Amino acid sequence: MKRILLIPLLLILVTGVSATETEVFKSGVFDPPRLAPDFTLQGSNNHEFKLTQARGKIVALGFGFTHCTNVCPVTLAKLAQARKKLGALANDVQVIYVTVDPAKDTPQRLREYLAVFDPTFIGVTGTDSQLAAVQKEYGITAAKALSKTGQPEVHHSSYIYLIDRAGLLRALVPFGKSPDDIAHDMKILLQKNIATSQAES
Amino acid sequence: MLLIRRHWPLFLALSLVFDVVILAALIPPQFDTHDELFEIPAGTWARRMAGEKIEILPSTIYLALGVREVLMLRNLDTVPQMFGPTLIMPNQSFKLPFDLASDYQFACTAHINGQMTVVVDPEPTLGWPRLQWRAKNLARLLTAKLQQ
Numbered sequence: 613m614k615r616i617l618l619i620p621l622l623l624i625l626v627t628g629v630s631a632t633e634t635e636v637f638k639s640g641v642f643d644p645p646r647l648a649p650d651f652t653l654q655g656s657n658n659h660e661f662k663l664t665q666a667r668g669k670i671v672a673l674g675f676g677f678t679h680c681t682n683v684c685p686v687t688l689a690k691l692a693q694a695r696k697k698l699g700a701l702a703n704d705v706q707v708i709y710v711t712v713d714p715a716k717d718t719p720q721r722l723r724e725y726l727a728v729f730d731p732t733f734i735g736v737t738g739t740d741s742q743l744a745a746v747q748k749e750y751g752i753t754a755a756k757a758l759s760k761t762g763q764p765e766v767h768h769s770s771y772i773y774l775i776d777r778a779g780l781l782r783a784l785v786p787f788g789k790s791p792d793d794i795a796h797d798m799k800i801l802l803q804k805n806i807a808t809s810q811a812e813s
Numbered sequence: 814m815l816l817i818r819r820h821w822p823l824f825l826a827l828s829l830v831f832d833v834v835i836l837a838a839l840i841p842p843q844f845d846t847h848d849e850l851f852e853i854p855a856g857t858w859a860r861r862m863a864g865e866k867i868e869i870l871p872s873t874i875y876l877a878l879g880v881r882e883v884l885m886l887r888n889l890d891t892v893p894q895m896f897g898p899t900l901i902m903p904n905q906s907f908k909l910p911f912d913l914a915s916d917y918q919f920a921c922t923a924h925i926n927g928q929m930t931v932v933v934d935p936e937p938t939l940g941w942p943r944l945q946w947r948a949k950n951l952a953r954l955l956t957a958k959l960q961q
Contacts, residue, residue: 640909646902751893751900753920771899784899786909793912 637783637800638793645780645812648673648773649749653710653742656722656735661708664779669706670801671775672785672794675752675768677713678725678735681759683770683787685729691772692730693791694798701802704777707733712754712768714743776801778809838944842877842937848885848908849876853901858892866925874929875953876911877946879936883910895922896929 648663648671655661663671672691676684688709695702709726711717714737722735737743747754754768770787774797783797804812817824851870860867876882885908888894888901896919901907911917914935921929937946 638910638912640899640907642901643906643908646905751895784907784909788913 635800637797639774639789639797640784640786642781642783645776645782645809648775648779648781649746650779651736651742651746651749653736653738653746654719656719656726656737658719661734661736663708663775666706666708666775667779668777669704670777670798671773672705672707672798673710673750673773673775674707674771675710675712675747675750675754676770677711677766677768678717678721679713679765681765683768687770687772687787688726688729688733690789690791690794691733694794695730695732697791697795698798698802701799702732704802705798709733709735710743710746711735711737712743712747712752712766714738714740774798774801776804776809780809782809834944837947838940841939842880842943842946844881847881847910848883849874849881850885850887852887853890853894855889855891857890857894868925870921870924870929872924872926872929874931875934875950876931877934877937878911878914879938882912882933883908884931885909895920 650663652660652662663673672694674684674687674691676687678684688707691707695705695707698705707730709722711722717735717737719735719737722737726733726735738746746752750773752769754766757765757767759765772785772794773781774783774785776782782801785794785797801809851874853869857867857869874884876884885906886894886896886901887906888903891903893900893902895901896907899907911931911933914933917931917933919929919931920927934946934949935942937943
C-alpha cells in the first residue's frame with residue numbers, strides 16, 4: 613500500500629525536476645527578450661533574404677567570413693552537429709551566417725562554403741553600409757587586420773544568437789559551447805510555439 | 814605536557830587557527846542563488862557624458878563553478894550598454910552561465926577603460942580546494958580594501 617502511494621509522489625518529483633532542468637539555458641539569456649532587428653540582405657541562394665522569412669523557426673544567427681581559419685569553421689561545425697543531434701526537429705532550425713567580409717564572400721562563395729558543413733545553412737551578404745548597420749543593431753564588432761602570416765583577415769565577434777519562433781532574441785551562445793549544449797538550448801526554444809514566446813516576452 | 818601548560822596561550826591560539834582552517838575546508842559555501850548580479854544604474858551614460866569618471870562595475874568579477882557560476886547584468890540605464898559582443902537594452906537583464914574555470918575578457922561600455930574581466934574559479938570541493946578558494950577570496954578582499 614505504501615509503495616502504491618509512493619509512485620505518484622515519485623512521478624511528481626521526477627517530472628518536476630526534469631521540467632526545471634530543461635528550462636535552464638546553457639547559453640547567455642536575455643530577459644526580457646527583444647525583437648531581433650530585422651534585415652534584408654542578399655542570400656546565398658541568390659534571392660533576397662529577409663530575417664522575418666524565418667519566423668516560425670528557430671534561427672541561429674552568426675557572423676563571420678569564409679576565409680576564416682579558426683573561429684568560423686569550428687562554430688559552423690558545431691552548429692551542424694547540433695542540428696544532427698536534433699533529428700527531425702532540425703527542420704525547424706535555420707542557421708544564418710552573415711558575412712563580415714563582403715568583398716570576398718559572394719553569394720556563390722557563401723553557398724559553396726556553408727554547404728560543406730550543412731547544405732541548409734544560409735549565408736547572407738550585402739554592401740559595407742548594409743552590413744555595418746546589421747552589425748550595429750546586434751552589437752557585433754568586426755575589424756580588418758593582418759594575420760601572423762600577413763594574410764588579410766577580419767577579427768569579429770564569435771558568438772551565436774538564438775532567435776525563437778516569434779522572432780525574439782532569446783540567447784547568446786558563447787564561442788566554444790559544445791554541440792550538446794547548443795542542441796539543448798535549441799530544444800528549449802523548439803518546445804515553445806509563437807504564442808508562448810510572445811506571452812513570455 | 815609541561816610545555817603546553819607553560820605556553821598555553823600560544824597553543825590555544827594555534828588550536829583556534831587549526832579549527833578555523835579545518836572548518837574553512839569543510840563547511841560548504843552557502844548562497845541563496847547561483848547568480849552574481851551587477852546593475853548598471855540609471856543615469857550612468859548621462860553622468861559619463863557630463864565628464865564624470867564613474868566606475869559602476871568592478872574591473873574584475875570573481876565567480877566559482879558550482880557556487881556562483883552565473884553572471885547577471887541588469888541595465889537600468891536609459892541607453893543600451895555593450896557587454897562583450899552583445900547589447901543589453903535599457904531595463905533588460907543578461908544572464909551568462911559559465912561552465913569552465915578560466916579568465917574571460919569582455920568589452921564593456923559600463924567601464925571607463927571599456928574592459929571587464931571575469932575570473933571563474935574551479936568548484937570549491939570539500940577539503941583543500943575549498944580551503945584554497947576561501948583563502949584566495951580573503952586575499953582578494955584584503956587587496957581590494959587596501960586599494961580603496
